[in-house]
Amino acid sequence: MAFHVEGLVAIVVFYLAILAVGIWAAWKTKNTGSEGDRSEAIIVGGRDIGLLVGGFTMTATWVGGGYINGTAEAVYVPGYGLAWAQAPIGYSLSLILGGLFFAKPMRSKGYVTMLDPFQQLYGKRMGGLLFIPALMGEMFWAAAIFSALGATISVIIDINVNISVIISALIATMYTLVGGLYSVAYTDVVQLFCIFLGLWISVPFAMSHPAVTDIGLTAVHQVHQAPWLGSINPLDIYTWLDNFLLLTLGGIPWQAYFQRVLSSSSATYAQVLSFLAAFGCLVMALPAVLIGAIGASTAWNETDYGVPDPMTKKEADMILPIVLQYLCPVYISFFGLGAVSAAVMSSADSSILSASSMFARNIYQLSFRQNASDREIVWVMRITVFLFGASATAMALLASSVYGLWYLSSDLVYIIIFPQLLCVLFIKGTNTYGAIAGYLFGLVLRITGGEPYLYLQPLIYYPGCYPDENNIYIQRFPFKTLAMLTSFFTNIIVSYLAKYLFESGTLPPKLDFLDAVVARYSREHMDKATLVKSDNIVLNELAPVNPRHSLTLSSTFTNKEAFNYVDSSPELSNTEDD
Secondary structure, three states: OOOOHHHHHHHHHHHHHHHHHHHHHHHHHHOOOOHHHHHHHHHHHHHOEOHHHHHHHHHHHHOOHHHHHHHHHHHHOOOOHHHHOOHHHHHHHHHHHHHHHHHHHHHHOOOOOOOHHHHHHHOHHHHHHHHHHHHHHHHHHHHHHHHHHHHHHHHHHOOOHHHHHHHHHHHHHHHHHHHHHHHHHHHHHHHHHHHHHHHHHHHHHHHOOOOEOOHHHHOOOOOOOOOOOOOOOHHHHHHHHHHHHHHHHHOOOOHHHHHHHHHEOOHHHHHHHHHHHHHHHHHHHHHHHHHHHHHHOEOHHHOOOOOOOOOOOOOHHHHHHHHHHHHOOHHHHHHHHHHHHHHHHHHHHHHHHHHHHHHHHHHHHHHHOOOOOHHHHHHHHHHHHHHHHHHHHHHHHHOOOHHHHHHHHHHHHHHHHHHHHHHHHHOOOOOHHHHHHHHHHHHHHHHOOOEHHHOEOOOOOOOOOEEOOOOOEEOOOOHHHHHHHHHHHHHHHHHHHHHHHHHOOOOOHHHOOOOOOOOOOOHHHHHHHHOOOOOOOOHHHOOOOOOOOOOOHHHOOOOHHHHOHHHHOHHHHHHHHO
């Protein structure tokens, strides 16, 4: 395949346009807000993201390279088809559930990142533990989509994969570095428009190619391969449900989602944004579904692709760029490529910013440098944006199983962070002991279930498991959901058991080494309850504090509910009498 100068020019023009929008958004950020809230402006955009931009950026966060390519691949693969293309419905339901139950309590309490409520209730140690799966999910996701982008570009314009990955990562990292959420949000508007336009323009041309059979016929009849509507084998119904619940519930506890929720101008706006994004995800999946159906309806021996077909060549994951390349005119395929690269960058920049925000806020500031200046936090964020972007790029270039690592880390988000988020927001009385126990139980059950993508054999063989072609056992039992539920109930049971043992005197107070039950007024508890600079507040000022939604860092964490016990505490009364 020859080198396509026109394709390279098209990509360069597109990337320069995205970079220009990102820099303009950074300039806009620099000229808004006061000097003291610069770090919060970078993380949550000054909490003034409107419905239009917010709806676009939340949709673009989900509609990434994996979403577009993966949906087309699922529809194309024989024996799976549309029935197994779970991402559009799963992520849309995830956004609806997030809007109904999670967006309002998170935004109304003025948090800055997803990890804030965990550190408020469970302390900085637990916040650090939860940062690990959250970081893994964001980083491996960014690496996986950078890797997909490199392969996509190389299919159509035949340039070196490594060069395309590095340039794409540099562009995304550069505008995220200088503008934070504003740059990410405004470039998302442009990128989502390009995705929508690019893919919809490509569909009619691909569908009208002489080698393509009517997709209405191939939906239910076998022509070139099994019908693309697909089916679910009764033996695989539990696997289907397990994966669907993972997408639906595991799609909620991501910093990339809550970053948009917390950047909304109000809690109601945060809910509306979630519903708009749910609709946007469904709409943006339609052209990807059609392209997958076109791929399944094509006689590839009648095209320049030749034989064997993409499935036989093990290129099913590249069906979208292959359709663009071989079934569309050259100028259309280049426009479609711009759409795919837009999809990738719209997700990669969000993941990089999310990881950086959690590290700067929850690890650096709240765990190690509570007196850090706003300027210092901004520089930590800029450095970590660069480091995380470089790390994701390196993994995309070097790791042979990036997708396997991402699947495993996204499972950990579902199994560990989701039940913890349920407990911290909706279950009263949970404490650090229960959180750690739930974390460990969920982690152990997930790891012992095995992971075929990493060639990791299971240690626990659930009913219905079977070996694949590599003799790695595949689980049919919904063990991921079992691990999530075990983590959830373990948190509750161990929390209440610890509370009973300490308060009944069965265990002496000195054994409460995490200060989670007895030693409620220790220095560690003050860190958990306030998470602000130590000189901003004193103990006798805690009771009348009300939630505030202002933009300063020191006021984003005052939560009236967290201090309700202060008035009635006999320990505190005794201390004051003394």
